[in-house]
Amino acid sequence: MASKTKGEGGIVETIKTVFWALVIAGLFRTLFFQPFWIPSESMKDTLLIGDFLFVNKMAYGYSKYSCPFALCPITGRILGSEPERGDVVVFRHPVNGTDFIKRLIGLPGDKIQMKDGILYINGTAAPQQPDGIFEEVFEPQGPMRNRPRCENGAVAEGGICQKSRFIETLPNGRSHDVLNIDANGYADNTDVFTVPDGHYFFMGDNRDNSQDSRYSQASGGVGMVPAEYLIGRADRIIFSSAGARMWYFWTWRADRFFKAVE
Template sequence: MSSEGTFGGAIIETIKTIVYALLIAGVFRTVFFQPFWIPSGSMKDTLLIGDFLFVNKMAYGYSYASCPSIRIQRLGIDIDAKDICGWMRDDNSRIMGGEPERGDVVVFRHPVTGSDYIKRLIGLPGDRIQMKDGVLQINGEPVQLEDGGTFAEVMAPQGPERNLPRCENGPVGQGGTCEKPRSYETLPNGVRHAVLNIGDFRTDNTPVFTVPPGQYFFMGDNRDNSTDSRVAQTAGGVGFVDYEDLIGRADRIMFSSAGRSMLFFWTWRSDRYFKAIE
């Protein structure tokens, strides 16, 4: 056999290996787990900007939202999940569907923009949800709250987007300590988690939201810094989220970086590796 033939065969085998690897990775991401990088502070202090986790897609079964969206701006590639799996859309059902539980931290597609969001599931179908003076009310009863001290962080740009944190003790100069009161909230099913407060905002007092059948109500743990179901989709919020828009449940942080890039090893948060999400 000529050297040209051997070389050509090696190239073909390499290409086949790459294609097989991409197919396996695509199936793994579509069926089992989806990587998710926390871009904003709406879930502090449960999740910090720069936390990296895998979303468990098996938790609630599969819908069109389980298919990956492929967006590479530099190459002009913008393939949405509905472009791949749109045939599964609009009947608000799931294959091998499982019911989410109150208190789950869930990644879902925004009902209008299609962007991926991560929030805590607060309201199930039929629930009545309201905020009164910053206290969550579920079906007419306030949730149990305990003082959790103060959440403190450095006033500095965070993550790739270089956003500054919002503070209860503001204004705070660069390098200063940004503080927010923290409480521990216990939901009716016993799920206990931290919530942060910055001040008095419009979303601290809301009308009663009655969650429709087949839909869910989500809120961020950083209550005054979260775009969630408390604001209607028509007003730029999330509103109610359909069952078919759920992607999966976030169970554990795998890795965390406090810097602009995960390659900046000196910014890694070693205390958050494999940390369970509560």
Template sequence: MERARVDQSAKKTSEGGVLETVKVVIQALLIALVVRTFLFQPFNIPSGSLIPTLLIGDYLFVSKYSYGYSRYSFPFGLAPLSGRVWASEPKRGDIAVFKLPKDNSTDYIKRVIGLPGDTVQMIDGVLHINGQPVKRERIGNYRSQDAWGRDVEVPAYRETLPGGVSHVIVERDGDRGYWDNTYVYKVPPGHYFMMGDNRDNSTDSRDESSVGYVPFANLVGRAEIIFFSIDEGASGWKVWEWPWTVRWSRLFTPVK
């Protein structure tokens, strides 16, 4: 009888330990879900459309609260929201993650260039907003790749948007790229015009058949900080390679 009592006590202790572990796991998952939904969501950069601001292999946190919340702030867009709650409009120059309007599910990241009511046009590679050329200063060259993957030196400029936000852009094809001369775009109310900093290698609002104007409701959040960065083509899980594959200088740098 004494042995039976000991066995039952051990069994209860074991069951209690399993239940406590399950509770801790569930609580951790709930906390992670709340943080991801309402505060910060991690994203990685798979393309070079925002070079040199963001590089392939950058991992960053996006603040979900910056623009308020829409259905796309929640996993799988399941929340029954119409428009945005606690809305705060993006500023020109913000780098924002949004759901592609064509399918409302694919995540894109670009820079906010045009606000509701603005006109936007590219003329010989120079961005024009509301009929005025945006200030652009040549600052040298940037080492990149051409359309065939060959290493090349491409022109780099410092562009200063109306309002004062300054950032670096590159022109892989000079000022004669496919999207370097466009008609005048008129941004509709409640929409935004998004562009990449790698002007000749970015599918953005200039391509109305692929992206076009982005509704306010489709904005997911604002890019805030790079928390990890690894060389293009390197594997993040190979921690023994980190000393020479991690871009240490980019860690914990703000996104501007």
């Protein structure tokens, strides 16, 4: 009888340990950092398919979307601080509920336009300086096995896919890489977008391969993103793998481990 009681006690203690471990992990994910795996090429070459990072959820405060499944009983944002132009931000898509990662380009009240592939903010061009060519192998990438789009036309399997790279400088002095694929892409010339109060305008660094705020939510883009949908800021890549599975160690990109996101 005593041994049975001892065995039952061991099971109960194991259940308690697992329960509290899950609670602590949930609180950590809710309040501090959320893991995020890069699934697409919209932020190349800043972020590559297979980069793994933790999103700093303390950067902008908290909304109901800070909790898994949007379960936080919060209206608006609490303990919030304003994001800065140029931040790389993870946010919840206002319509389809998936998490996106893009660069913050437009703040409330800004007027944003693309003309001949150049970004204009409040009527002033964000200068671009040529910075060589971004090259990668034309092959399936990541778990989704997508092949990259190339500026140098049709590329054979295993060939070198190229994109022109530029350093773009925003009005606050922050600089980052942008890539070009099409000489006159669909979103290289746009109308003027006025960012409403309480909203933000996002773009991908891979400018011709990003469904971002240049595209309406109805057409599959993200449109203007309300502040409450912001989840956090991407600060540093923790791990990176170019393969279809994380444990394919021969595909790990060691040079990207713990790399700052700029």
